[in-house]
Amino acid sequence: MTGHAETEVHFAGSNKLFISVWVWLLLLTGFEVFLGYIQLPVTYMLVILMGASIIKAALIVAYFMHLRFERLNLVLTIVPALVICICLMLLVFFPDSFRSRNLRSPAPVTAPAEKH
């Protein structure tokens, strides 16, 4: 049976490659922490941090979780479904969070001293 032959160990990627991926992950994390240190405005922080996190997640999935070396069948089963589901959640999140942000009551200010 071809199936049994195909389950034999197939492991691509060298230790050198994995170490270089790890170094990239550390560098991206260092970059994120640096952004926190210089205290960018929160909107810029959010966009850049999410971008960096998606790159880090892609590196982990592709190399550490070996998905880059798996059959395209498996990749196409896992990745698009996940991306679509998360996008559907965000489709609700974005408009409504902006709406509720605009509705948000301002922070209470200290009551002025009573006039006599």
Place this chain on the structure above:
Amino acid sequence: MATEAQAISGDWGGGTLPYRVGHRKLGMWLFIMSDSLTFSALLIAYAYARASNVWPTPFKFYPSIVFSSIMTLVLLSSSLTMVMAVSASARAQKSRARKWILATALLGVTFIVLHMIEWRHLISEGLTPFKLPAEWAEKWPGATPLFGATFFGITGMHMFHVATGCIYLLIVSGRVNKLKHEDVEISGLYWHFVDLVWMFVFPMIYLLSIDMTK
């Protein structure tokens, strides 16, 4: 020359693996998909609660962010040791694979200990899932107590996964001689997923909550 019927039975009659992975590995991938959606829902709910409320940003760069960065370093390093374990297992070096798996579990335990220290510190300040410390409530007037609920809920859920992963890895290391390579690889998939989730939890919970006040 194969007939049409033979060709169909060859492809669809069983005995072939369209994904070239065993059923257990495919099962782990499907579990990871569902767990990804769980964490996505938690993080999106957190972002929603945060956008809709006055939100405290209590973490000082030092010590909080430095401490959580060290936790991130520990977890990233545990992913490297895990991939080394899988690599050794692929070359049938079982003893070496066991050592790397144990190193991974040790780093996982280190992460939990560091996290517990941080939790203890925040709880001692007065943070609970339902209440902010009095000092925070004064500093960020009108801030929602949801901070505690989301913080403990998300980091607690992640810590539960790390703890489960440590137990899983200890079992795998104990049975590594009997297990197939794919079983070691599956435990690696779980562990890397736990690391991957932290790559989103760390910036969203910590780096976006840095105390900007001097």
